Amino acid sequence: MSIGIFGGTFDPVHVGHLALAQSAMREVLLDKVVFVPNWIQPFKTGQAVTPGEDRLAMLEKALGPYPNMVIDEVELSHEKVSYTIDTMDYFRNANPNEDLYFLMGADAFFRIEEWKNASRLLREYGFVIGSRPGYEDHQLLVLIKEIQDKYGTRILLLENPLFDVSSTRLRGMAEKGEPLIGLVPRSVAEYIQENKVYNPEKREEEALEGIVGPRRNHILGVVETAMKLAQRYGADIYKARTAALYHDYCKDLDNETTNQYIEEYHLESKYKNQPQLSHGRIAAERVKREQGIVDEEVLDAIRYHTTGRKGMTLLEKIVYLSDTIEPTRDYPGVEKLRALAWVNIDEAVIMAMDQTISHVNQKGMELDIDTVEARDDLRKKIKEKENE
Numbered sequence: 001m002s003i004g005i006f007g008g009t010f011d012p013v014h015v016g017h018l019a020l021a022q023s024a025m026r027e028v029l030l031d032k033v034v035f036v037p038n039w040i041q042p043f044k045t046g047q048a049v050t051p052g053e054d055r056l057a058m059l060e061k062a063l064g065p066y067p068n069m070v071i072d073e074v075e076l077s078h079e080k081v082s083y084t085i086d087t088m089d090y091f092r093n094a095n096p097n098e099d100l101y102f103l104m105g106a107d108a109f110f111r112i113e114e115w116k117n118a119s120r121l122l123r124e125y126g127f128v129i130g131s132r133p134g135y136e137d138h139q140l141l142v143l144i145k146e147i148q149d150k151y152g153t154r155i156l157l158l159e160n161p162l163f164d165v166s167s168t169r170l171r172g173m174a175e176k177g178e179p180l181i182g183l184v185p186r187s188v189a190e191y192i193q194e195n196k197v198y199n200p201e202k203r204e205e206e207a208l209e210g211i212v213g214p215r216r217n218h219i220l221g222v223v224e225t226a227m228k229l230a231q232r233y234g235a236d237i238y239k240a241r242t243a244a245l246y247h248d249y250c251k252d253l254d255n256e257t258t259n260q261y262i263e264e265y266h267l268e269s270k271y272k273n274q275p276q277l278s279h280g281r282i283a284a285e286r287v288k289r290e291q292g293i294v295d296e297e298v299l300d301a302i303r304y305h306t307t308g309r310k311g312m313t314l315l316e317k318i319v320y321l322s323d324t325i326e327p328t329r330d331y332p333g334v335e336k337l338r339a340l341a342w343v344n345i346d347e348a349v350i351m352a353m354d355q356t357i358s359h360v361n362q363k364g365m366e367l368d369i370d371t372v373e374a375r376d377d378l379r380k381k382i383k384e385k386e387n388e
């Protein structure tokens with residue numbers, strides 16, 4: 001019997017996964033495909049953290065109608081990051097007389113030689129590859145030939161191009177409440193909706209878990225203000241919400257921890273011993289890795305909320321400003337700034353930055369050149385507009 005082993009996060013499982021498994025059975029005559037959902041180490045591997053139970057439940061719904069597609073929980077139950085070589089060895093021990101293939105998309109295959117124990121993996125196991133739209137067949141064929149010559153690998157290439165569906169995009173759509181019918185099986189779409197798997201309210205609960213007191217009220221205040229400003233100025237309110245929820249993800253780091261992150265993420269060394277200035281930059285890196293947020297606009301709004309920068313996007317201005325005017329803020333001039341924020345966001349950002357700059361100078365603290373550049377850039381743009 002030929003068995004295909006199909007590993008992935010399946011977050012969520014979608015029609016592209018099912019089509020790959022079906023093509024593998026139809027085109028290269030695999031008898032069975034075993035879906036192996038990865039275990040994801042929370043807060044470490046840089047993946048989104050939809051719990052294993054939910055991903056498993058969605059797989060069960062999706063595969064229910066197909067007797068030749070089954071699930072194996074070996075990786076989930078081990079609760080540690082598994083490498084393909086370990087998983088394949090496990091299946092070979094369990095099925096010593098069967099022909100085992102690893103199922104994968106072409107995009108991942110291009111990096112196969114970087115995988116753990118790649119040469120043994122490629123010598124001992126077969127591969128079934130689905131080509132993805134966007135990949136030159138020629139490039140793929142050259143690579144396959146190279147790998148075959150080098151390792152003697154059995155490689156079967158599927159003819160049907162795969163659906164260009166990505167789980168990342170589906171999660172984004174689900175968060176916005178957009179329908180997923182047609183992209184995931186109906187039963188999976190229903191599960192997502194009923195269990196609020198990718199629901200923004202649930203994300204809010206998770207983001208705020210363990211955060212109490214004034215800090216919690218501050219974040220909720222920024223969320224509320226950012227969403228209102230997004231509506232007022234025509235930015236994406238969901239992106240505003242996500243950025244606001246996570247903007248202070250790394251607030252209150254001590255100097256030592258700050259410096260460790262600066263090193264780890266290759267941030268500018270001027271931010272050493274400056275948690276006040278750098279916590280936005282560190283937060284952007286960490287929410288990308290730990291919360292699976294990949295939207296660059298959202299990440300930039302988090303990244304630059306502490307300092308601003310030249311050429312700020314609307315979303316960046318919204319989060320920057322919301323941070324300084326949210327309802328729990330109380331300092332001389334905040335009322336004026338709040339009022340201006342509704343009338344002219346650029347002038348409000350300039351005013352907020354002027355306040356920051358003079359405050360920082362008074363206290364003899366470190367001023368980030370980005371803030372000065374951001375303010376001057378906005379002033380220049382306003383002038384240019386006036387002269388038009």
Ligand SMILES: [Fe+2]
Nearest residue numbers: 247248251306
């Ligand atoms: Fe902050």
Ligand SMILES: [Fe+2]
Nearest residue numbers: 218247248323
């Ligand atoms: Fe903040």
